[in-house]
Amino acid sequence: MSSNLIAAAFAFLSILPAFAQQPRTNAFNDPFGQATSGFPACPVPTGPLLTDDEARREAHWRAERGTSCYRSGRCRLPNAYRYDEEIFPRALQYIRADGRFDDTSIWVTVQRRWVTVQGCVRSAEQGAALEAAVRQIDDVEAVIGQWMVGTSSKPPYESR
Template sequence: MRKPQLALLLALAAAMPAWPQPRSNAFHDPFVQVTSAIAACPVPAGPLYTEAEARAAEHVRTQHGTSCYHSGRCRLPNSYLYDAEIIPRVAQYIQRDGRFAGTSVWVVGERRLVTLLGCVQSREQAEALEKSVQLVDDVMGVINHLAVPGEPPPYDVAK
């Protein structure tokens, strides 16, 4: 192939839109819907990664996961091992607490951190939910990404 043809092919390839990369829950982080009372609440995308993003995150996740054990803060050898057991208990806790029945909430577990996604009736309800989840055994922290009516969701939305 001659240089002008090769240059033209390279220019065309660079100008083409990139194909969307498939995304998956590569690390099997627990992600569940806990309540569903607000029909108009945007569904979160969940913990999804492209293959490249997953490769880039592997080292950091390994380091974060084992440092908890090595420092003596975790009894299990990797802090991500707690998540599969924590998230069902968080879901049960939220569902049995009558204060949160009028919400649409999803929870994600990652490294003993619980992320709250979805919609609540008020900022006070969001704060109460955050404080309540913090009380669940083995939860190290809670990340509150809950929206109230009229606010855009503070999380990526499922497509």
């Protein structure tokens, strides 16, 4: 084998991982944004980003979960994801207006009436109070707390 061919093969193999890694996007336009910024060193969550392959795999599951809410009588709208655009701004407004969370850095994602709160709080009690507050918002079915106390440990969520 010639040295040029070997060099070309190694060059191709070195760029192969770049082709294998797909870009991640918010394929389903799930509402995601920052509610508070009182903890500047808090790791920023990646948000609801998926590769094209992950989005294709998740599409059927999302359709099933979205419509089962309506079929069971728990939702007035025919798809649970239709609530998300309404819940998101109310969640941000509620967290910001409450006052107890001004010294936190919190990001919110809403998917099918489930609100995920990610970020940094000052105490476990403050994190629990945040979850309890968000649970009070109309049309919220569940709250998923993925926060950490302080900024020195590894966050319980993917971060940038």
